Amino acid sequence: MPPPLYCVTDATVPATTTALLAAACAARGVRFEEVDVGRFDPCEEVELRAGDLLFRPAVSYAAVRVEQALFAESVATFYASGDALCFDGAAAPLLFARRGLPIPRTVTLLRNDRAQQRRAVELLGGLPLVVKVPGGEGGVGVMLLESWASLVSVLDHLFATGRTPQLMTYVPEAIHWRVVVIGERAVAAYRNHPYPDDFRSGPSSDPADYEVPTPSPLTALAVAATRAIRREFAGVDILAHASGRLYLLEANFPCYFPQAQVVGGIDVAGAMLAHLLEKSERLREPR
Ligand SMILES: Nc1ncnc2c1ncn2[C@@H]1O[C@H](COP(=O)(O)OP(=O)(O)O)[C@@H](O)[C@H]1O
């Protein structure tokens, strides 16, 4: 009998996500065991067995804690190693840069100092530029500032509310790719199109925009970004500039993988489960 998949869920998880994972499990005879964060009892000891599968599509702080409580080195997850569970995603741009991966030039501001802001803007090549407040999703917290008046008024507000905004070079006229990585392989890639009257982009509803990519600089960068955040599954956002240059924006874990499956017809949930089962087998092998 294959091991069960423990899936940490809460209200943040779209129904499609759990439905696709449950279907992928059913197709392989894997028991799908939902762990509802709202009902999790931290006083009760739960011990997963060696080789069991564990995935957390939920993104709440509590869900992360539940996943940490359930984790053991002998459990098959998308983490490259156990300490990756406690890894801080907001530090990712720094990690990417240290590994030599191409990101738009970025400066994280730590205090509200105009002289420093002037130096930062100069270093980034001037206005317009992008201000990012980490932690948002769907482009919320990613802002395009085109004048000094806009920039300083937005920064004043962000510092007053305790943020440490990132200033980032604006990459114009680029194609925004989302690449879904599992293990060392890009299993899906699709274009995101700009929303009307916006510089931010979202996933296409045209199946023709979705592909199972062959290896390329784009997929190599996505795989390297996933490795950098110590995951074996991620949705990686990359801007491809007309010059051919690639700019890595972020590697999301967990990510909304149903997009590529429901619109693009690519069996991402199946590939996720295959990866976990393979890992589980390795973990259960006698050493
Ligand atoms: N430096 C940039 N230059 C141009 N567009 C950007 C830049 N950074 C982000 N964007 C746009 O903003 C959107 C959201 O950015 P992203 O880093 O993916 O944040 P989120 O976490 O909200 O998904 C992207 O889809 C992209 O189109």
Ligand SMILES: [Mg+2]
């Ligand atoms: Mg994104």
